[in-house]
Amino acid sequence: MLVVSHPELKGLFAETLENSLQNAGLSFEWTLFPSGEAQKNLSTVYGLYDACAQAHIDKKNAVVALGGGVVQDTSNYLAATYLRGVPFIQIPTTLLSQVDAGIGGCAVDHPTGKSLIGQFYQPRAVIMDSSTLKTLPKNELVNGIAEIINKVICLGGSRTDGFNQDIRAIINGDENKALDYVKSSNKVKLGIIERDETGTNETRFLLDWGHTITYALERTLNYSISHGRALGIGMHGAAVLSQQLGYLSRDKVRELKQAIEDAGLPAELPVHVDNDKLINYMCLDQKVVARRKRFVLLRDFGDAFVSEGIDDNQITSCLDEIRERPIA
Ligand SMILES: [Zn+2]
Structure with missing residues (x-):
């Protein structure tokens, strides 16, 4: 499995997630990219393709998206297109992404506009844990x-x-x-x-x-x-x-x-x-x-x-x- 996330989120949730995956006997690797709306584009996705290749992700290996909307959208696009589709699991951690990005396809930005490039690719599972909301600053909750x-x-x-x-x-x-x-x-x-x-x-x-x-x-x-x-x-x-x-x-x-x-x-x-x-x-x-x-x-x-x-x-x-x- 390849877990896609941001460095600060790995710091917050790595222990819980790694314990669950290890208990289930699943092997995994992390790949991290900086947070921020500006990352929701194809260059980020290209970086993630490299990580998929290095982690030998195949049709039996899932991409797991741990994070807010940007992680969800870029990972969804990655999972939809790498090897023409690998299993995808979403763990949205912000109120905004739990409310909105959990289902129904993904899109990344193009320099000319928001959400112009995308796919309809459904996840195998969406896992939401409301305790992740405790880590959010108030203005993040308000976004949701x-x-x-x-x-x-x-x-x-x-x-x-x-x-x-x-x-x-x-x-x-x-x-x-x-x-x-x-x-x-x-x-x-x-x-x-x-x-x-x-x-x-x-x-x-x-x-x-x-x-x-x-x-x-x-x-x-x-x-x-x-x-x-x-x-x-x-x-x-x-x-x-x-x-x-x-x-x-x-x-x-x-x-x-x-x-x-x-x-x-x-x-x-x-x-x-x-x-x-x-x-x-x-x-x-x-x-x-x-x-x-x-x-x-x-x-x-x-x-x-x-x-x-x-x-x-x-x-x-x-x-x-x-x-x-x-x-x-
Ligand atoms: Zn919206």
Whole structure:
């Protein structure tokens, strides 16, 4: 087996993992690369191919991904392509990756855009241990909560009452509460993927809800903003666009904005971000077909749909509405 991880995570979890693997009579090697969103690309994957070759990984040997989203995505791509596919086991260690990266395929970044290169390759097993969340700094937990709002409330249609208290509990280390939300989030994601595993119809695009502005914003700010914080702004933007186009009520937009802000995430676009630059990056979005922008919109929580042919003026007016107003 080849365990792919980051040096600091090996320090935290090596003993537990090595004991389990040794008890099961499995031999393994580690390969480590530095942490950071900037590593989610094909050069990292090339480095991992070398490690696979050196460790003599074959069809009977699994690649094990121990870490957050970047480890999960790069290892998933590695396992999908090395020898045209070797067994893959995921051990996501962050709330964000437990909520989001556990199932349904992987993607790495290209210099022109986020998540442009990928595969649909399912793991043999996903192992989640909520005690790994104890090692996370608060802002990492908050990143995961953005994805929980995205899946559980917006796509799954869960009510927002009580959500604020649950968030506090998760941030204060309530592992059971976190696990409940990880489960419901994965249930929503699985429900969508089961209907459309490889994106052949539009169902799978629903998982991109809130992500169109998010990815463009991350790119515009050169990834200096975390995915969760960008997603807070991206979801608010998509909700405002849904409202401006007459699908979603103002009350629901307010309710969502409140949930985002209660989680300690931003909902408003920073003043200095340029609309045209954002819109340009949206053109590189995976959902663009024949250069027509497609957006996932909401009619209500739990009722998302894909809308085509949204023009730049509509997007501009949405971006203007979610932009933070400088205090005079
Ligand atoms: Zn996301």
